[in-house]
Amino acid sequence: MFKRLSSKLIVTLFALLLLMSASFIGFALWKTPMFLQELNQRLNLELADNIVKEKNLMINTQVNHEAMQSVFMGLMLVNPIIEVYLVDTQGGLLAYSAPKGVVKRQTIDLVPVQQFLSKEQHFPVLGNDPRDLSRDKVFSAAAIYDKQNLQGYLYIVLGGQAYDSVVELLQSSYMLRIWISAVIVSLLVALLAGFMMFRHITRRVHQLAKSMEKFKQSDFQHSIELPDRFNGRSGDEIDQLGSTFHEMSERIIHQVKLLQNNDTSRREMVANVSHDLRTPLASLQGYLETLKLKVDQLSDEQRQDYIDIAYKHSKRLRKLIAELFELSTLENQDAPLHYESFSMSELVQDVSQKFRLEAENKGLVLCTAISAQPAFVRADIGLIHRVLENLIENAIKYTPAGGKVSVSLLISDQTITTQITNTGQGIAAEDIPHIFDRFYRVEKHRNLDGTGLGLAIAQRIMQLHNSRIEVQSRTNLGTTFSFPLLHSVS
Numbered sequence: 001m002f003k004r005l006s007s008k009l010i011v012t013l014f015a016l017l018l019l020m021s022a023s024f025i026g027f028a029l030w031k032t033p034m035f036l037q038e039l040n041q042r043l044n045l046e047l048a049d050n051i052v053k054e055k056n057l058m059i060n061t062q063v064n065h066e067a068m069q070s071v072f073m074g075l076m077l078v079n080p081i082i083e084v085y086l087v088d089t090q091g092g093l094l095a096y097s098a099p100k101g102v103v104k105r106q107t108i109d110l111v112p113v114q115q116f117l118s119k120e121q122h123f124p125v126l127g128n129d130p131r132d133l134s135r136d137k138v139f140s141a142a143a144i145y146d147k148q149n150l151q152g153y154l155y156i157v158l159g160g161q162a163y164d165s166v167v168e169l170l171q172s173s174y175m176l177r178i179w180i181s182a183v184i185v186s187l188l189v190a191l192l193a194g195f196m197m198f199r200h201i202t203r204r205v206h207q208l209a210k211s212m213e214k215f216k217q218s219d220f221q222h223s224i225e226l227p228d229r230f231n232g233r234s235g236d237e238i239d240q241l242g243s244t245f246h247e248m249s250e251r252i253i254h255q256v257k258l259l260q261n262n263d264t265s266r267r268e269m270v271a272n273v274s275h276d277l278r279t280p281l282a283s284l285q286g287y288l289e290t291l292k293l294k295v296d297q298l299s300d301e302q303r304q305d306y307i308d309i310a311y312k313h314s315k316r317l318r319k320l321i322a323e324l325f326e327l328s329t330l331e332n333q334d335a336p337l338h339y340e341s342f343s344m345s346e347l348v349q350d351v352s353q354k355f356r357l358e359a360e361n362k363g364l365v366l367c368t369a370i371s372a373q374p375a376f377v378r379a380d381i382g383l384i385h386r387v388l389e390n391l392i393e394n395a396i397k398y399t400p401a402g403g404k405v406s407v408s409l410l411i412s413d414q415t416i417t418t419q420i421t422n423t424g425q426g427i428a429a430e431d432i433p434h435i436f437d438r439f440y441r442v443e444k445h446r447n448l449d450g451t452g453l454g455l456a457i458a459q460r461i462m463q464l465h466n467s468r469i470e471v472q473s474r475t476n477l478g479t480t481f482s483f484p485l486l487h488s489v490s
């Protein structure tokens with residue numbers, strides 16, 4: 001039951017309110033006697049003074065017993081909780097009305113009496129209680145003069161022994177009952193209000209937790225669906241939490257899909273690699289075994305043929321391994337690029353020159369259309385060399401005899417675009433989206449030498465240069481591969 005956040009908050013609120021109420025009652029009980037004492041003393045501020053003015057209590061420093069007796073009688077009847085004392089100028093008791101043995105001190109301290117008379121005191125002023133040595137009490141006092149001469153004091157202890165028991169009674173009954181009832185009522189009201197408020201505030205947290213749980217159960221496949229309450233209108237932390245979780249869930253789904261795709265393509269790649277390695281390796285091994293076993297039975301011509309085929313397969317193997325290594329190095333996120341400024345026209349001329357003989361042997365025309373305009377780019381020259389090699393090599397390989405391959409540069413304000421165009425049948429529209437994939441080779445070309453990695457390597461290199469290779473191909477009209485590079489500043 002106390003697992004929900006709102007229940008925990010209510011319990012905390014209850015504990016806090018209880019603590020507050022207990023401190024309030026404790027404090028009130030501690031301070032109430034002080035308040036009652038002050039009230040009592042203020043109400044009887046003039047009591048002693050009025051009596052002194054009314055009665056002639058001392059005559060020539062002698063106690064007027066008659067007058068005192070009438071005061072004792074009068075006051076005791078009207079208010080039994082007050083005790084009256086006549087005191088000399090040193091604080092010594094001269095007269096009082098009490099049963100024998102009740103009065104325990106014969107002298108009282110006059111300092112509180114002076115404070116009381118000075119009118120600058122802070123109430124309550126506590127003075128000695130002649131009947132109780134252990135505590136002081138509030139009093140009313142007045143000085144008694146006879147023709148300007150101080151004769152003594154009238155000292156009236158307010159709230160005597162009877163009053164003590166009244167305060168105690170009060171503490172244990174009426175006030176306490178009122179306070180406790182007030183505390184219980186406020187506690188219930190605050191708890192009810194708190195319960196409703198906390199339920200309202202924590203409802204969204206509860207719903208968020210439920211949505212998260214659903215997301216987990218869905219194996220991170222479906223993004224978090226948040227109820228309408230998370231409309232961002234309140235803009236508080238819970239709303240922010242909701243939208244952050246929503247974004248996070250979408251990102252997690254994306255990452256999971258990416259990982260799954262990567263895993264699939266990695267599996268495909270391993271299958272392709274092992275197939276592509278196994279085929280030439282098996283025929284290489286087959287030809288070498290035949291040579292070894294039948295070396296005497298084979299003619300010179302056959303032997304030469306077998307050696308040539310084995311050599312061709314070993315070359316293919318070496319190329320495949322080298323290209324795989326190259327691609328995996330380039331796919332590393334931190335592949336270092338060695339940028340430098342160089343002339344693209346010169347690079348195109350150099351690479352084309354390298355392929356000219358091969359093109360002629362195949363009966364093709366390889367021409368370069370380069371303007372005299374300076375065409376400097378800033379890139380990794382070694383890698384751009386590889387791109388050009390791959391694209392020109394492809395153009396020659398996939399153009400039938402009698403065709404034409406041309407390499408040109410398009411120079412605009414910002415970029416230099418290298419175009420490699422070849423005549424021929426072109427690439428079918430359905431093959432175009434796949435030709436940059438690893439190991440992808442168009443069906444009709446699978447009998448030709450090749451690994452299907454050349455374009456994947458070239459595209460990755462251009463990606464590292466924040467550019468990409470575009471291809472345009474129309475059936476029977478040939479194919480154009482192009483890639484732009486930014487002008488270098490110098």
Ligand SMILES: Nc1ncnc2c1ncn2[C@@H]1O[C@H](COP(=O)(O)OP(=O)(O)OP(=O)(O)O)[C@@H](O)[C@H]1O
Pocket residue numbers: 323390394395398399422426427435440441442443445449450451452453454455456479
């Ligand atoms: N200029 C082109 N004209 C027609 N088809 C092309 C051209 N360039 C590439 N292709 C097609 O795209 C496929 C992928 O090319 P890619 O260069 O990646 O591999 P490959 O040439 O088969 O092998 P290699 O790894 O040796 O380069 C080729 O098999 C070919 O079918």
Ligand SMILES: [Mg+2]
Pocket residue numbers: 390393394450454455
């Ligand atoms: Mg190729």
